[in-house]
Amino acid sequence: MTGLGFSCLGVRADPYAAGPTLVFRLRITAEQGVRVHALLLHCQLRIEPARRPYGPGEELRxxxxxxxxxxxxxxxxxIQLAQVSLTVPGFTGEAEVDLMVPCTYDMDIAATRYFQALEDGEAPVLLLFSGTAFTGPGGFQVAPVPWDQEASCRLPVGVWQDMIEQHFPGCGWVRLPRDTMDALLEFRSRHGLPSWEATVRALLAGTAAR
Structure with missing residues (x-):
């Protein structure tokens, strides 16, 4: 089994992605003298909420x-954040690669609710690795990536907030059942409302009036 080590050097948002995407910069090290032809990595990312303090406002949310x-x-x-895969090209000694992690702004997802509740500071994230390593001089030796390989990361809350603001500026997101969406669309069409915001405001105004 090949000796590998993993560390996270930092995290940023991808400004050119089609949707919210975090980029974790990884450093991978191999045993001295071992040639790694390729790595097929699987990474589970999870938030560890017990590893940071929370203010009164955060506590409420x-x-x-x-x-x-x-x-x-x-x-x-x-809390599960994501599961992603990555193919790492060959290297000797160590290599640095970007792990792309697509995210969601679905408020029914626990990870999104967690980040939405935070005001500042950092969120503790643990990256758990598994997969297959192709190594060996002059040929291939195939070995699993040990299950105990992991790396810790402190994800700045501001990075998450800026990423969401880039793709959903000044907006929130609510998922509704299809029949509820059909009813909203019918209400919007019947009243000639120009947007979903106007539709919701009209419903709220009607409820307040009653």
Whole structure:
């Protein structure tokens, strides 16, 4: 089994991606003298909420995920952020590569709710690696990437906020069942409303009037 090591050098948002995408810069090291022909990596990224403090406002917003603070000693469990794959080209010694992680602004997803609740600071993220390594001089030796390989990262909340603002400037996102969307569309068409915002405001105004 090839000795490999992983570390995360930083994280940024991809300004040219079609949708919200984080880029984790990885450094991969191999044992001295070992030629790595290629790596087929699988990476699970998860948020570790117990590894940072929270202010009063954050506590209130995080209640939907973790309950009251009195329960947090048991409820601050890891949150799945993403699972992605990466093919790493050959190297000897060490290599640096970018791990592209598509994200969502779906507020029904726990990771999105978590980041939306944070005001500042950093979010602790753990990257867990597995996969297959192709190594060896003059030929191929195939070995699994050890399951205990991992790397920690502190994801700045500002990076997440700027990424979402780039793709959804000044907006939120709500997922609705198809029959509810059909009813909203019918209401919008019947009243000649120019946008979804105007549609929701008209419904809110009608509710307030009643």
């Amino acid at each position: 995080l209640g939907v995920l973790f309950g009251e603070r009195a329960r947090w000693s048991n409820s601050l469990n890891p």
